[in-house]
Amino acid sequence: MSNNELTRRGLLRTGAVAGAGVALPTIFTASSAAAYTNEPTGATVTLGFNVPQTGPYADEGNDELLAQQLAVEHLNGMGDGGCLNTFTSKALKGNGILGKKVTFVTGDTQTKSDAARASAKSMIEKDGAIMINGGSSSGVAVAVQGLCQDAGVIFMAGLTHSNDTTGKDRKKNGFRHFFNAYMSAAALAPVLSKEMGADRRAYHLTADYTWGWTQQESIAAATEAMGWETVNNVLTPLASTDFSSYIAPVLNSGADVLVLNHYGGNMVNSLTNAIQFGLLDKVANGKDFKIVVPLYSELMAAGAGENIKGVLGSMNYNWQLDNEGSKAFVKSFGEKYGKPPSNSAQTCYAQVLLYADACERAGTFNPCGVAEALEGFEFDGLGNGKTLYRADDHQCFKDVLVVRGAQNPSNAYDTLEIVEVTPVEQVMYAPDHPMFGGAEASLGECNSGA
Amino acid sequence: MDAIILQILNGLDKGSAYALIALGLTLIFGTLGVVNFAHGALFMIGAFCAVTVQRLLNLSFQTVDETQKDFLGNPLKVDTPYVEAWFGPEVGATIIDWSVPLAVVFAIPIMLAVGYAMERGLIKHFYKRPHADQILVTFGLAIVLQEIIKYFFGANPIQTPEPSALKGSLDIGLMLGFDPNAIIYPIWRLVYFAFSVVIIGGVFAFLQFTTFGMVVRAGMADRETVGLLGINIDKRFTIMFGIAAGVAGLAGVMYGPLNPPNYHMGMDFLVLSFVVVVVGGMGSLPGAVAAGFLLGILESFASTTWATTTIPGINQIIIYLVAIIILLTRPRGLLGRKGVMED
Numbered sequence: 001m002s003n004n005e006l007t008r009r010g011l012l013r014t015g016a017v018a019g020a021g022v023a024l025p026t027i028f029t030a031s032s033a034a035a036y037t038n039e040p041t042g043a044t045v046t047l048g049f050n051v052p053q054t055g056p057y058a059d060e061g062n063d064e065l066l067a068q069q070l071a072v073e074h075l076n077g078m079g080d081g082g083c084l085n086t087f088t089s090k091a092l093k094g095n096g097i098l099g100k101k102v103t104f105v106t107g108d109t110q111t112k113s114d115a116a117r118a119s120a121k122s123m124i125e126k127d128g129a130i131m132i133n134g135g136s137s138s139g140v141a142v143a144v145q146g147l148c149q150d151a152g153v154i155f156m157a158g159l160t161h162s163n164d165t166t167g168k169d170r171k172k173n174g175f176r177h178f179f180n181a182y183m184s185a186a187a188l189a190p191v192l193s194k195e196m197g198a199d200r201r202a203y204h205l206t207a208d209y210t211w212g213w214t215q216q217e218s219i220a221a222a223t224e225a226m227g228w229e230t231v232n233n234v235l236t237p238l239a240s241t242d243f244s245s246y247i248a249p250v251l252n253s254g255a256d257v258l259v260l261n262h263y264g265g266n267m268v269n270s271l272t273n274a275i276q277f278g279l280l281d282k283v284a285n286g287k288d289f290k291i292v293v294p295l296y297s298e299l300m301a302a303g304a305g306e307n308i309k310g311v312l313g314s315m316n317y318n319w320q321l322d323n324e325g326s327k328a329f330v331k332s333f334g335e336k337y338g339k340p341p342s343n344s345a346q347t348c349y350a351q352v353l354l355y356a357d358a359c360e361r362a363g364t365f366n367p368c369g370v371a372e373a374l375e376g377f378e379f380d381g382l383g384n385g386k387t388l389y390r391a392d393d394h395q396c397f398k399d400v401l402v403v404r405g406a407q408n409p410s411n412a413y414d415t416l417e418i419v420e421v422t423p424v425e426q427v428m429y430a431p432d433h434p435m436f437g438g439a440e441a442s443l444g445e446c447n448s449g450a
Numbered sequence: 451m452d453a454i455i456l457q458i459l460n461g462l463d464k465g466s467a468y469a470l471i472a473l474g475l476t477l478i479f480g481t482l483g484v485v486n487f488a489h490g491a492l493f494m495i496g497a498f499c500a501v502t503v504q505r506l507l508n509l510s511f512q513t514v515d516e517t518q519k520d521f522l523g524n525p526l527k528v529d530t531p532y533v534e535a536w537f538g539p540e541v542g543a544t545i546i547d548w549s550v551p552l553a554v555v556f557a558i559p560i561m562l563a564v565g566y567a568m569e570r571g572l573i574k575h576f577y578k579r580p581h582a583d584q585i586l587v588t589f590g591l592a593i594v595l596q597e598i599i600k601y602f603f604g605a606n607p608i609q610t611p612e613p614s615a616l617k618g619s620l621d622i623g624l625m626l627g628f629d630p631n632a633i634i635y636p637i638w639r640l641v642y643f644a645f646s647v648v649i650i651g652g653v654f655a656f657l658q659f660t661t662f663g664m665v666v667r668a669g670m671a672d673r674e675t676v677g678l679l680g681i682n683i684d685k686r687f688t689i690m691f692g693i694a695a696g697v698a699g700l701a702g703v704m705y706g707p708l709n710p711p712n713y714h715m716g717m718d719f720l721v722l723s724f725v726v727v728v729v730g731g732m733g734s735l736p737g738a739v740a741a742g743f744l745l746g747i748l749e750s751f752a753s754t755t756w757a758t759t760t761i762p763g764i765n766q767i768i769i770y771l772v773a774i775i776i777l778l779t780r781p782r783g784l785l786g787r788k789g790v791m792e793d
């Protein structure tokens with residue numbers, strides 16, 4: 001005989017089973033939402049801006065920070081909106097990211113890999129940063145990129161120009177908007193050939209670390225391909241302050257071009273020393289002696305002062321670019337801070353918007369979803385013209401600027417003039433290019449921190 | 451041969467800065483017995499005296515030029531320095547052009563005052579403390595000073611160019627009978643070397659030929675006895691601290707055109723200068739100067755292509771290598787005296 005009467009015990013048992021059944025999808029949803037690092041659960045989402053706030057690149061870091069703060073304002077619907085008005089993707093509405101108000105924390109990289117990793121780790125673990133953005137060194141970028149990969153957050157590199165960042169050290173969680181040494185060389189070489197001729201002998205001074213090596217390798221290969229001869233390549237310690245011993249032998253080396261694969265204080269000092277030795281006033285091999293600085297930045301140009309007059313180099317971006325995105329950004333930045341933005345500032349600003357836009361399009365902060373949204377993403381309106389975030393290596397491809405130290409700058413910001421905007425097709429390369437780790441280089445697997 | 455002469459010139463030039471800083475360090479150590487890790491910061495403050503003078507001379511008033519636009523498309527604000535308005539464009543521009551030599555005059559009282567304040571305000575409290583304490587406090591002071599400079603002047607290098615008349619280079623090779631362009635050397639680097647010789651000579655003459663200098667030398671040899679003779683040796687040593695600060699500061703002022711000053715330039719020289727002092731012999735003024743020039747020349751030769759290809763990395767270690775060899779063979783350094791920093 002069966003007993004179909006509803007008992008108190010039976011009701012409780014049935015209720016518990018039914019409750020569990022109803023709650024099951026919610027449990028799974030909650031479980032999957034918590035399955036990535038620093039999932040934002042409140043009304044805000046926190047971004048981590050890791051820039052040099054002390055040390056020799058502190059001014060550049062400050063410029064990056066200003067740009068990132070501006071980007072946060074624009075994301076939250078404040079200010080004039082900047083590039084949100086010109087960005088071809090219309091996913092961002094000025095109401096934060098995915099409806100959450102954007103806040104930020106900052107870290108000081110000190111331009112030291114260990115300090116940068118420590119500050120990034122602190123922002124991720126203590127402050128709950130969902131992504132890390134910024135920086136002014138390739139060594140730092142590679143180190144922090146590795147940390148973010150392991151921690152399961154997105155890393156958007158700032159000013160890093162070494163081929164390795166998106167070459168042999170590329171990571172699935174890491175992205176670079178800035179251009180690289182190969183692109184600089186590919187853009188510069190034809191202009192050098194046109195302006196200086198195809199029969200030149202180059203002497204290289206190269207900063208002895210990852211960026212210097214890849215820069216030298218790239219520019220030597222590109223110039224040799226058009227007929228130049230590399231007479232010598234001298235590695236200089238990164239800590240060098242005076243380059244007179246390295247510059248002095250150049251004139252008697254048989255070279256007629258000096259290539260300074262230096263950045264920051266190294267570049268300012270080596271260029272100053274080269275001008276002191278009167279290299280630009282000399283004639284070698286029957287030709288006027290020339291100096292090339294493959295990577296320029298506005299702040300370094302300001303540091304080098306009059307010494308950069310007529311010296312060719314390359315840049316990722318310059319505020320004088322005449323496109324709608326650039327004009328919107330310069331207006332927004334200039335009116336707020338009273339000066340035009342540097343190219344590192346523009347990169348950091350663009351990266352914040354790109355990250356936010358990818359979250360909106362992916363509909364999640366999950367780094368794997370964000371990475372997927374960024375991969376192969378084509379856009380315009382952020383200042384550089386048409387740009388592609390290539391899926392194979394997470395490197396942005398866009399036009400590259402060849403610039404020259406202005407002969408007669410009319411103001412403090414007019415130190416560099418754009419010589420040529422090299423089309424992106426000219427600076428493209430295969431993802432398995434030997435200078436970028438070859439066929440063995442791999443992004444690896446995405447890590448969401450689960 | 452021309453390459454050798456070129457590197458000797460380079461070495462003398464590098465050695466000038468080392469010798470001037472090491473001379474000041476040795477003066478302080480020899481008189482007060484203090485290991486001053488803030489000495490590099492004094493060199494840096496000197497360089498920023500030149501930056502300050504340059505900025506003072508460039509103080510400007512603004513006029514709006516409607517014909518030109520700034521980066522935002524607004525009428526350009528043109529800066530006109532007051533000195534150009536007061537003395538005329540040409541004279542004003544010349545005064546600004548000579549800002550670095552003018553800064554020497556400005557830096558002397560400033561550096562003496564900074565040195566005096568540093569000694570009276572902080573370092574005198576550490577005379578009887580162990581050297582480790584002195585190193586810690588002066589190193590901390592150096593960091594504070596460089597952060598103050600960074601706060602006011604930023605982290606980016608700031609150009610302080612030499613006067614136009616002293617720009618460019620001389621073809622020394624041509625004067626010596628070599629081919630044109632064989633030995634090219636910048637004029638300001640020759641000026642810097644000559645300047646350092648004058649300063650070093652001046653310090654030695656001051657110590658050798660004045661009564662004040664005689665008392666200081668006596669105090670360096672036997673402080674107690676000089677004190678027992680009723681001479682206030684502490685006061686004289688304080689003045690020597692100011693002079694040492696002045697020497698470092700002047701070295702910094704004149705160094706600006708060689709490499710643009712930045713807030714951490716003192717730290718770049720500090721360790722090297724201590725090596726120079728140790729190699730020269732702790733407390734030995736001639737030793738500091740000789741070691742400064744010697745290490746400068748060796749560093750220069752180690753940076754040549756021939757040296758770096760023969761022994762890769764030799765340019766980075768040469769100074770420390772020489773220091774090890776000298777200390778192994780002459781533990782007191784080149785001209786060190788017995789009993790200095792020895793129990």
